[in-house]
Amino acid sequence: MLDLKDLNVAAAASRGAFIELEHPVTGEPLMDADGKPYGIEGLGEDSAEVRKIDRKHADKRAEKMRKGNIDAALKQDALEQDRIERLTVATKSWYLPPLNGETLPFTPANARRVYGGEDLAWIADQFEKGMRDRTRFFSTGSTR
Structure with missing residues (x-):
C-alpha cells in the first residue's frame, strides 16, 4: 500500500546521488x-x-527590491554568483577528468572555478539538471 511517507523527496534529495557527466556534444558518458x-x-x-x-x-533579492534597487536585485552577474553558490553547496564530492593535465580535487574554490567558468558551463548545466531529476534520488547506483 502506498504511503506518502515513502515519497519523502526532501529525505531522498538529502541522501544525494552520483550524477554522471556526459560529453557536451555527443551525449556519450564520460x-x-x-x-x-x-x-x-x-x-x-x-x-x-x-x-x-x-x-x-530569494531573501537577498527581495531586500534589494524593497529598498528600490531592482536593478541590483536582477543583475545577471549576481544571479550567476547565486547559481555558483547553490551548485557549490549541493556538491559533496566529484570525480572529474583532469583539467590542463591536473586532477582537480573538490574544494569550494575549485567548485566556483568549474561552475563559474564559461569554458566548463556544460558541467554546471548537467549537474543542475541532475539535481532537478527526483527519480535519481530514489534509486541506488549511479545515473545519468
Whole structure:
C-alpha cells in the first residue's frame, strides 16, 4: 500500500546521488581509462541544504527590491554568483577528468572555478539538471 511517507523527496534529495557527466556534444558518458564514470556526488534540489541557500538568495533579492534597487536585485552577474553558490553547496564530492593535465580535487574554490567558468558551463548545466531529476534520488547506483 502506498504511503506518502515513502515519497519523502526532501529525505531522498538529502541522501544525494552520483550524477554522471556526459560529453557536451555527443551525449556519450564520460569515463576514465578503467571505465569508471566521471561525475558529481550531490544533493537534490529538494534537500534542506539547497532549499536553505535558495531562500537566502530569494531573501537577498527581495531586500534589494524593497529598498528600490531592482536593478541590483536582477543583475545577471549576481544571479550567476547565486547559481555558483547553490551548485557549490549541493556538491559533496566529484570525480572529474583532469583539467590542463591536473586532477582537480573538490574544494569550494575549485567548485566556483568549474561552475563559474564559461569554458566548463556544460558541467554546471548537467549537474543542475541532475539535481532537478527526483527519480535519481530514489534509486541506488549511479545515473545519468
